[in-house]
Amino acid sequence: MSVESDIAIDVRGLTKSFGAKKVVDNFTLQVARGNIQGFLGPNGSGKTTTIRMLCGLLTPDSGEGRCLGYDIRRQQEEIKRYVGYMTQGFSLYRDLTIRENLEFVARVYGLEAPEDAAQGALERLGLVARAEQLAGELSGGWKQRLSLGACILPGPSLLLLDEPTAGVDPKARRDFWDEIHHLATQGLTVLVSTHYMDEAERCHQIAYIANGRLLASGTIPAIIAGAHLSTWVVTGEGLDSLGSELKYQPGVDMVARFGAALHVGGRDEAAMARVAQRYSAEGVHRWKRDEPTLEDVFIDLMTRAGADQ
Amino acid sequence: MSAEQSLPNVAPRPARRGALAQAWQRVLAMFVKEFIQLRRDRPTFAMIVGIPLIQLMLFGYAINTDPKHLPTAVLTSDDSPIARALIGALRATDYFDIKYVTRGEADADKLILSNKAQFVIQIPPDFSRQLVRGEKPALLLIADASDPVAASGAIAAALGAANQALDRELIGPLASLSQNAAPYEIRVHRRYNPAGETRRNIVPGLIGTILTMTMLMYTAMSVTREIERGTMEALLAMPILPVEIMLGKIAPYVVVGAVQMATILIVASLLFQVPVVGSLFTLSSLTLLFIIANLSVGYTFSTVAVNQLQAMQLTFFFFLPSMLLSGFLFPFYGMPKWAQYVGEFLPLTHYLRIVRSVMLKGSTFGDLFVDAGALAAFALVAMSIAVMRFRQTLD
Ligand SMILES: Nc1ncnc2c1ncn2[C@@H]1O[C@H](COP(=O)(O)OP(=O)(O)OP(=O)(O)O)[C@@H](O)[C@H]1O
Ligand SMILES: [Mg+2]
Helix, strand or coil, X not given: CHHHXXXXXXXXXXXXXECCEEEEEEEEEEEECCCEEEEECCCCCCHHHHHHHHCCCCCCCEEEEEECCEECCCCHHHHHHHEEEECCCCCCCCCCEHHHHHHHHHHHCCECCHHHHHHHHHHHHCCHHHCCCEHHHCCHHHHHHHHHHHHHCCCCCEEEEECCCCCCCHHHHHHHHHHHHHHHHCCCEEEEECCCHHHHCCCCEEEEEECCEEEEEECXXXXXXXXXXXXXXXXXXXXXXXXXXXXXXXCCCEEEEECCEEXXXXXXXXXXXXXXXXXXXXXXXXXXXXXXXXXXXXXXXXXXXXXXC | CCCCCCCCCCCCCCCECCHHHHHXXXXXXXXXHHHHHHHHCHHHHHHXXXXXXXXXXXXXXXXXXXXXXXXXXXXXXXXXHHXXXXXXXXXXXXXXXXXXXXXXXXXXXXXXXCCCCCEEEEXXXXXXXXXXXXXXXXXXXXXXXXXHHHHHHHHHHHHHHHHHHCCCCCCHHHHHHHCCCCCCEEEEEEECCCCCCCHHHHHHHHHHHHHHHHHHHHHHCHHHHHHHCCCHHHHHXXXXXXXXXXXXXXXXXXXXXXXXXXXXXXXXXXXXXXCCCCCHHHHHHHXXXXXXXXXXXXXXXXXXXXXXXXXXXXXXXXXXXXXXXXXXXXXXXXXXXXXXXXXXXXXXHHHHHXXXXXHHHCCCHHHHHHHHHHHHHHHHHHHHHHHHHCCCCCC
């Protein structure tokens, strides 16, 4: 059965324009079954548009691909059956109770006993006590939990989660990610878009998109290695003015403040080393060579992408 | 929530039903959902019975009562006892409230045009003299018949009163004049609406008009509402077909329409004594067909409209010709040919024929199959357009 194929997402060259604007440009991605694929990129970079093409809600202008072995252009009906899509905003019915929402989903997916299925989901989600509460009255964390519960209720094989943890407190975010990992161990494939670095670090693989173009993809070590960024950590007084000065130095590609330190990086290792030498000679700041973090790499990618926006 | 509790176990993929049972279940899912939403929408829910009741009362009473004390002007330069007796007799009918006495025709016209008077009673200058000479003079009753129902009762009363009006005045040498019917005649000039329509036509017509309006409004926003509330994206990502969404969204309002129909029929027969001559079953089933046709039209609008405001505008553009060209306001066969052709494409036109025939003449299915067929065709075409127009993607 194609649902059980080893590659859950396999798309090549997806392109989508709205008017004259190319929102997604030649997007290619493979995700193996049971993997958690992180999907990152600045606002408006095309994440939501890409996810919508994956689940058949948008038709790509060009490119092709399969989800769970089903053609994303021609087999949308099958895809809808076995793919759970959690939209960026809350999209369940606010004027229905939690139970009514779950029963609605269970019926639409044609489950044998929709009332029992909804009850089971309520128990799994720990929402039994709130079952008769209107969905619109829930807090952000519970809304997100309910949305995920509604997505997994019909037993999908692939989950597409679009910024599921936006506006959710750290504890609920942590619980949510525990849940996603738990689902993955049971064989579900998950693609999740996020803006949080700590969440990115919990993914098996990451794809980074900017201006509709895929700039990096793979495991975290591979992405960091592939960036060829030599990074220095600077500490001392007056980091802000130093930072704005450094931005215009030849050889410096990335400057970012992290707490009490400044991360300075460049792709030309020799040029970067010269800058570090020159400034540390002044004796005002401490310069230390360090491995780049994932965030350093993303800031560099974003800075570069911003240049041609 | 504790960490343990927050780890839901994924159930093994739940069993699903057979294909046909699934399709039925999806329609049911939509039906239940829409019904709950309707029930929670308190103002709308309360108005299911409220709107038709209020409209029926407003329209029904405005049209139906037999109004008395209508503002009247007397146009005369004759101040004889005979003229005064005539005016007294008309006043005694209670229909005429003589508010103005004038000598100029222009003044009288102005009173009618400015709606200050609904009737002008014109007594010619030499009325008494002609009467005494036995020349059968004419008394002119000018009626503003733009509201024909209001005018007709008064006119009938005037004609009746006039016969006995002068019995007391015509005594002595004049007694011979009152031996024949009346020594004068009353000429009625209906202005603005010489045909005049009967009130029995109007109450059945109201049933159709009210249902058209409420049914259109219920479904015209059902798709745009999902889009504007952001629930459409999730719905489209679920395995449900456009035709299933449509049926599930229309079905609850068929029930609502049936409730409204019952309300209107009961109230109409209690308050306005409009009988149902024909079979109640025929009336109900054909009304149900009409309800479905209107719901389909409204739903089609909601698949075409981009937002709720547009949906409202479309509804209005459909409702207006329905009122004007269906035969509700003007007699259908009195309209110009082109208007009749347009009218044939409105469900209300066919329903008016059905409801008037069944209620007033006792017509049966057999007499009405052309109009019933037209309603069914209308519903089918509208539904097909809606299913084709329904955007299954967000492109
Ligand atoms: N239906 C549409 N019509 C026109 N433009 C659109 C449409 N949908 C998205 N866009 C544009 O496409 C671009 C990418 O949007 P998209 O929602 O995919 O970005 P995103 O990466 O999900 O952003 P965010 O992180 O803010 O959610 C944006 O500039 C957006 O304005
Ligand atoms: Mg987005």
